[in-house]
Amino acid sequence: MAFLQVDGLDAWYGKTQVLFGCDITLDEGGVIAVLGANGAGKTTLLRALSGMVRRQGRIVIDGTPADQLSPEAVVRLGVAHVPEGRGTFGRLTVEENLRLAAIIRKDAAGVRRDFTRVYDYFPRLHERRSQQAGTLSGGEQQMLAIGRALMLAPKLMLLDEPSFGLAPQVRRDIFLILKDISRSSGVSMLVVEQNAALALDLASHAYLLETGRIVLSGTADSFLADDTVRRTYLGY
Amino acid sequence: MELLLQQIIAGLATGGIYACFALAVVMIYQAIDHFNFAQGEMAMFSTYVAWQLMAWGLSFWLAFGLTFVFSLVMGAFLYLVVLKPVQNASALSQIVAFIALMCIFNSLAGTIWDYSVKPFPSPFPETALFGALVTGHDLGMIAVTLIMLAGVFYFFKFSTLGLAMRAAAQNPESAQLCGVRVQMMTALGWALAAAIGSVAGMMVAYKVFLEPNMMYSIILYGFAAAIVGGLDSPAGAVAGGFLLGVVENLTGVYVPGGSELKLTFALLLIVVVLMFKPTGLFGHRVVKRV
Numbered sequence: 001m002a003f004l005q006v007d008g009l010d011a012w013y014g015k016t017q018v019l020f021g022c023d024i025t026l027d028e029g030g031v032i033a034v035l036g037a038n039g040a041g042k043t044t045l046l047r048a049l050s051g052m053v054r055r056q057g058r059i060v061i062d063g064t065p066a067d068q069l070s071p072e073a074v075v076r077l078g079v080a081h082v083p084e085g086r087g088t089f090g091r092l093t094v095e096e097n098l099r100l101a102a103i104i105r106k107d108a109a110g111v112r113r114d115f116t117r118v119y120d121y122f123p124r125l126h127e128r129r130s131q132q133a134g135t136l137s138g139g140e141q142q143m144l145a146i147g148r149a150l151m152l153a154p155k156l157m158l159l160d161e162p163s164f165g166l167a168p169q170v171r172r173d174i175f176l177i178l179k180d181i182s183r184s185s186g187v188s189m190l191v192v193e194q195n196a197a198l199a200l201d202l203a204s205h206a207y208l209l210e211t212g213r214i215v216l217s218g219t220a221d222s223f224l225a226d227d228t229v230r231r232t233y234l235g236y
Numbered sequence: 237m238e239l240l241l242q243q244i245i246a247g248l249a250t251g252g253i254y255a256c257f258a259l260a261v262v263m264i265y266q267a268i269d270h271f272n273f274a275q276g277e278m279a280m281f282s283t284y285v286a287w288q289l290m291a292w293g294l295s296f297w298l299a300f301g302l303t304f305v306f307s308l309v310m311g312a313f314l315y316l317v318v319l320k321p322v323q324n325a326s327a328l329s330q331i332v333a334f335i336a337l338m339c340i341f342n343s344l345a346g347t348i349w350d351y352s353v354k355p356f357p358s359p360f361p362e363t364a365l366f367g368a369l370v371t372g373h374d375l376g377m378i379a380v381t382l383i384m385l386a387g388v389f390y391f392f393k394f395s396t397l398g399l400a401m402r403a404a405a406q407n408p409e410s411a412q413l414c415g416v417r418v419q420m421m422t423a424l425g426w427a428l429a430a431a432i433g434s435v436a437g438m439m440v441a442y443k444v445f446l447e448p449n450m451m452y453s454i455i456l457y458g459f460a461a462a463i464v465g466g467l468d469s470p471a472g473a474v475a476g477g478f479l480l481g482v483v484e485n486l487t488g489v490y491v492p493g494g495s496e497l498k499l500t501f502a503l504l505l506i507v508v509v510l511m512f513k514p515t516g517l518f519g520h521r522v523v524k525r526v
Contacts, residue, residue, distance in 0.1 A: 050413065075415035087410030089403050091468060100403050103396050104415035148414065 002060075003028040003188045004049075004156060009057035011041075011048035018044040020212045021057070024190075026156070031182050031189040033199035033220070035233055036209035042192040043084050045209065046158045049190075050074050050081045062155060076104060078155035082162065086145040090134025094125055097133050097144055101151035110153060118147040121177050139170035146174070150181070157181075159191045163198055171195070175202055196233035200224055208233075243489050244482055249374035251481020253443065256381045256436035257458025258465060258473035259388060260429050265467045266392060267425020269405045270330060274337035275433050276455030278314075280448060281341045282307045282434030283441045284349050287356060296359040300438060304431050311430025312423040319426075320419070345448045356441035377439040381474060384432060388470045391428075401425055453499075457484075460502060464509050466519025475518060480505065 004026040011019040018041045026032050036042050048055040051071045059067040061077050069077075089097050098118060102111045119126035122143040128136060133144060142162060149157050162178065163171045175198050182189055182202070193199035200206060200220040208216035208229065216229070223229050260279070264272045272278075282303050289299035314337065322333050360376030392398040403411040404421035411418050436458075437451070444450050457480055465476025480502055487494040487501040494501070509517060 052409070052412070071412040072415055072417050075413060081413045083410060083413060087407060087413060089406050089410065091406055092399070092402060096399055099396075100399055100411075100416070101414045103400055152414070 001028060002026060003030070003062055004190070005058070005060040006049070007058040009045075009048060009055060009059065011044050011053050011055040013044055013053060018053075018212050019048060019055075022209075022212075022214050024207060024214070026188050026190055029182075029186040029188055030205070031191065031203045033196075033203035033206040034190065034192045034209055035194075035196050035199060035206060035223075035229070036192075037232075038194070039211075040209040041212040042209055043160055044212075046081060046083075046160050046190070046192055049158060050079065075152065078153070079158065080149035080152045080154035080156070081158040082145045082149050082160060084160040084164070086141045087148075088133045088136070088141045088144060090132065092133055093130050094133050094136070094144060095129040098125075098147055098151050101148035102153075105151075105153060111151070114151050114153060118150050121150075121181075122147055139166050139174075142166060142170075142174060146177070146181075154187055156188045156190070159189060161193055162191065163193060163195045171198065178202060194233075196223075196229070239489070240486075243485050245370055247482030247485030248378070248478055249370050249481070250485060251461075251478035252374060252378040252381050253436070253440045253454060253477075254457040254461040254480050255474040255477025256377070256384070256439055257433070257454060258461035258477045259381065259384055259470060260433040260436055261458055261462040262467060262470050262473045263388060263432050264425060264429035265462070266402055267405050267422060267429060270327070271334075271459065272429065273331065273334040274341060275429065276451030276458070277338045277341035277345075278307075278310070278430050279433035279437035280451045281345050282310070282430070283356070283437035283446060283450075284345050286434070286438050287354060287441075287446055288349070290357065296357055300359070300435075303434050303438065307430040307434035308427040311427040314430070315423045315426035320422075323422075342448050349448075351448055354446040356438075356446045358442040373442055380435065380439055381477075384435060385470055385474045388432070392470065397421075397424070456499075457502065460506050462516075464506055464516055466516030469516065469518040472516055472518025476516070479517075 002025045004024065006022060006024040009019055009022040010017060022045065034042055034045060044053060047053045049059060051069050051074045055067065057067060059065070061079060064077055066074055066077060089100065092100065098115065102114065105111055124140055125143055125147055128140065133141065136144060146162070162174055166174065178189070179202055181187060191199050191202060200223055203220050206218065206220050206223045207214050216226070260275055261271065264275060285306055286299045286303040289302055290296065318337060319333060322329055358373040358376070361372035363372050392402060400411070400416045401421045401424065403414065404416050404418040405425070408418045440454060441450065444454065461477035461480050462473040464480065465472030465474065483505055484498045484502050488498050491497060
């Protein structure tokens, strides 16, 4: 059964319509990638799912209609949105950032377990736990953003360009960890990326977004085999 | 030497006033990431409410408690009705709204209670201490300030609510994505800031007397103290308040013509601190990376 079902989604950025009739299906525990150039509407798609922009259409998350919900309510369905720009709370410490992400949870034991898990994935965050998060490097802030998402104990992670602005080595590490999270905890993921090669390696299915419309969808392998995708987004 | 010590103690007593206010400034800054220029007038208005309750025959502490609650509600109400509609506007538009609020409260208090100066009682014994430089009221006021400081410090440092409030002010969007109800946090921040301000007003009014313009000079020092101490540090703000009080007092005594230059020296202190430590004496440096 689909964990996330989106039918005919329109969305607006201010007064401008950005998305036109998008359909997306994400199975429970599955990973999909949404590819597209700058300005194609990738970020708006995630923001529409989280309820942060005006949108219209059908969104069902885990059996619950979500197209009328506020962002705070969408979070409570188990959706962790790792935003563009990473959403760091610069003047809170690393540990406070993580503590904050768990405030809607009631299971203290589970929260403690997830602290351990996040610090296991990202030992750097543990080293810097009492440091102000604003002092972290870009890569570390991305780790923190993923850590915050994990602290929500999510069922669905929405990842907005997790590779953006990172050194190749850090980028690879982050994607390896995302792969492990997906495999070990069965969380569903929707990854929006400009780096198609990384995204298609992580995802099983992919969608191509062009000027607000989904123009191609299929398995990751079919994307890799597609000449246009290869030339435009993989660059070979 | 004895004179110096006495003047320092007297300075601490005045500093208590500034410290009290600086705490309210830090509270609102943590909650909305801005100054609220109407804060002094809101506190003045609350103090009038307390005065009115006492005029109706209530005891000081009962009036104090009711005024505290009134101020909580007033703060949340002001946010929801006046400031929420402009919260996405530019900083300048918001400042205009703050200044409008300031004028409204000033005129409102003058209209309801007229502009005559009214005495305001102290709940503390009025005995003079340390060679008549410090009164029981001064010590009581300092104690109240320190108790509030402890409360605010605990709230922001250890409570989940305080954490959510700081997050909501720093990065509202990201806070929402963590499930924080941002508007509620901001309303609560306004409520608490108004309530702390009201306590400051009720403590100060005994010394400066109650009138609609009672806060003009004090709020300036309160802002100054908060900036000197560090806007994100409740303890720093309180320390800044005491420091300002002492500097001001010593200037008045030791610098020729100093009593005219008190304010100048206080402002000079701000400039010097900001030159060498832009985040204030106790503030945390904010580093941003892209």
